[in-house]
Amino acid sequence: MRFASLALALTLPVTAFAQCGGSFADFKAGLKTEAVSMGIPAASADAFLSGVTQDPAVLKADQAQGVFQKPFIEFSRHLISSQRLDKGKQLAQQYDSVFDNIEATYGVDRTVLLAFWAFETDYGAFQGDFNTANALATLAHDCRRPDLFRPQVLAAMQLHAADDFDPRTTTGAWAGEIGMVQMLPMDIIENGVDADGDGHVSLKTSAPDALTSGGKMLQHLGWQAGQPWLQEVSVPASMDWSQSGLETVKSTADWQALGVEARNGTLADLPASLILPQGHKGPAFLAYPNFNVYFEWNQSFTYVLTAAYFATRLGGAPVYDAGNPDAGLDSNQMKQLQQRLSDKGYDVGKIDGILGSGTRTAVQAEQKRLGLPADAWPTPELLNQL
Known part of the structure; x- marks a missing residue:
């Protein structure tokens, strides 16, 4: 699930970041004006936007990411199975020449891309059934993250103008990612590769295109060839x-x-x-x-x-040693902890019950202050002491 690419957003007009909320019809009219100012033909913009509607299911999905509340051991055991390992090894052999080219060109190890392929879409089997144009427009209209999603709508309109995106039939994840390794429209414009030579970047149907585009994107994001992770x-x-x-x-x-x-x-x-x-x-x-x-x-x-x-x-590493961790907090306890840390002046972000980086940093600081092992793992003992 890809949220972090904003590089191309810097090239878009500043006014794009202020246009959200209000009438959806007015919002679409603003998108058309901006798209035309970027060089997208008015007829193409009209064709893209004419059927775009808001999708309440997208906002519901955005607000219900409970899976990320699971601790690492439970989460990893849920996602990693012998079937996924076996399938990954089989696909590594099936697309050996594709991975050879990716490793030689972009320096990204095949196992890294196989892992994304597995987790994002179960090796392409489940790519999402949300209408991508509707999903992106819904999230761009919602004023929480217009700086992320409005540029993605405009990028999708660019792909449509180039005959590489059908707003009626293109589907993907609720957050607008498309294809086997789930890339946003801006990523496709910047890093899409026609690896199978058919003249199109087809991330939904072509494993060579999807994997090679993912490799190029990781290199673009700073991946260093030949180094472990x-x-x-x-x-x-x-x-x-x-x-x-x-x-x-x-x-x-x-x-x-x-x-x-x-x-x-x-x-x-x-x-x-x-x-x-x-x-x-x-x-x-x-x-x-x-x-x-x-x-x-x-x-x-x-x-x-x-x-x-x-x-x-x-790549052959053994199963990790799970050890015997101290009991953690359930979702409600985590929210209580986040609220108490926030009351003490820590920036823990949204009170959502998810152990994110801000909460970990605050937990570690309070553990150190209270003389507890400062390992950033919140326990009932810490919650009680706070």
């Missing part, structure tokens, strides 16, 4: 847990001096952060620079970590 590690019980978290970056030598060891193989000679998704008694990973690129694809920490871990599994 995630590695499971073991950590000593005497560790200073406040050193964990993506905000702290150390060299491999520094982590080794603190007693961090690779569970399998050797540590890469790269800067890295120690990740403890369920605290110091649960799984532990070192996240290398490529791991941060995942957040340009999806901003959910749990999803990103699971996708990155699954890619390592496809």
Whole structure:
């Protein structure tokens, strides 16, 4: 689920970011005016917008992302199965030459793309049945994130003008992503590749096009060829847990001096952060620079970590050591915690029951203040002390 690409938005008129809400008919008229100012023919803009309607189901889906409330162990076990692993390995062989070309051209390991392909659409089997034009227009009209979604509507109109997008039949995810690896219209314009040579970038029906476009996009977002992204590690019980978290970056030598060891193989000679998704008694990973690129694809920490871990599994890594984490908080308790942290002045974002980066940072600070293991994993004990 791709939310982070805003590069092309910088090239659009500033007025685009102020136009949301109000009459939907007036909103569409404003879109047409802006599209024509960008060089899109008026007739093409009319054809695109004539049947576009608001979709209440899109807003409902936007507000109900409860799956991201699950902790890492539960979430990863839900998404990763032996069937998905076996299917990924089979597809790696089936499209071996395609992946060879992607790795040579863009430097993105096949397992990374296979993991996205698996999680986004179950290897293309479930690409979403929301009308994409309606979804994008609905989210652009809604005034919470017009700076993200209005440019995507205009990009879809550009694709339509180039005969690469049918507003009546193109379907995808509720947030407007299209195809096997779920790319937004702006991403398609910037990174779409006609890998099968048929003259069109067909992300819904052509695996070579979808995978190669995904590889190009990851390179564009900063992926470094030949570098790892995630590695499971073991950590000593005497560790200073406040050193964990993506905000702290150390060299491999520094982590080794603190007693961090690779569970399998050797540590890469790269800067890295120690990740403890369920605290110091649960799984532990070192996240290398490529791991941060995942957040340009999806901003959910749990999803990103699971996708990155699954890619390592496809590459032969063993099942992680789940350990025995302390009990976490249910959704209502998490909301209580977020509210108490917000009352103390921390920026935890929306009170939504999801353990995001802002909440993790605040939790770690309060754990340190209270003399608890500062591993950023919220527990009932922390909630009670607050």
